[in-house]
Amino acid sequence: MNKIVLITGATSGFGEASAKRFAAAGGYDLILTGRRKERLENLKRELERSGGEDQAPPTEDHTAFAGRSTKVLTLAFDVQDKEAVFAAIAGLPAEWKKIDILFNNAGLALGRDYFEEASLDDWETMIDTNLKGLLYVSRAVLPLMIGQLHPHIINMGSVAGIEVYEKGNAYCASKFAVDAISRSMRVDLLRHGIKVTAIHPGAAETEFSQVRFKGDEQLARKIYEGFTPLSAGDVADAVYYCATLPPHVCINELVITCTAQADAIYFYKKA
Secondary structure (H helix, E strand, O other), X not given: OOEEEEEOOOOOHHHHHHHHHHHHHOOEXXXXXXXXXXXXXXXXXXXXXXXXXXXXXXXXXXXXXXXXXXXXXXXXXXXXXXXXXXXXXXXXXXXXXXXXXXXXXXXXXXXXXXXXXXXXXXXXXXXXXXXXXXXXHHHHHHHHHOOOOOOEEEEEOOHHHOOOOXXXXXXXXXXXXXXXXXXXXXXXXXXXXXXXXXXXXXOEOOOHHHHHOOOOHXXXXXXXXXXXXXXXXXXXXXXXXXXXXXOOOOXXXXXXXXXXXXXOOOEXXXX
């Protein structure tokens, strides 16, 4: 039987790329969630038609599972909405209720302002999405994971959750919280044999900066000038790698940056 993977924030970036990576490998059925229903449906059609074969390199797993088609279930909701989260998970069809892997990917940054100039609305949206949304989804899904053979939770953190940087304030705080939650989960869920991994990417060229700078594409592009950032596919490969290690191996924390980035602050950019 295929394993079931639930991915939040699957309509773009790391979530979309990871959905394609698991589909390409074969042996996985996917529950994809996000706010944008049309994007979810388009991705569902693409994955069920191609199995993601054009999005990921062949692997040993790909050969082994080539005959297993990928089924996709989409759930359109906002992780900030506690009632919607719990209703969506409670309403899963019986055949989708044995979840093996949860990828808590939904998250965002809004604004990059000095503390005293930052928008309270931006702060609240980041906290409600990056922190409370992760808690809601995890709490709703965990009862469906306990008792599975080798369950695994992967939380999307950031290098901003390891070191603070100027004008990072509430975004950094929310990602520091993701790191703390991941560590807490690892301890609390030991007795259930549930792996917990926190992945902390550095600069990656996705829709992240466009969202952060509220549609200012010129400013978003400027962030990545002078160096080659990570791609969504790079991070998806890391997610897939962590999820496919032997049952006795758990990567608790993984920091991944491009070669030109040392940490949350230091970059080498060519003029």
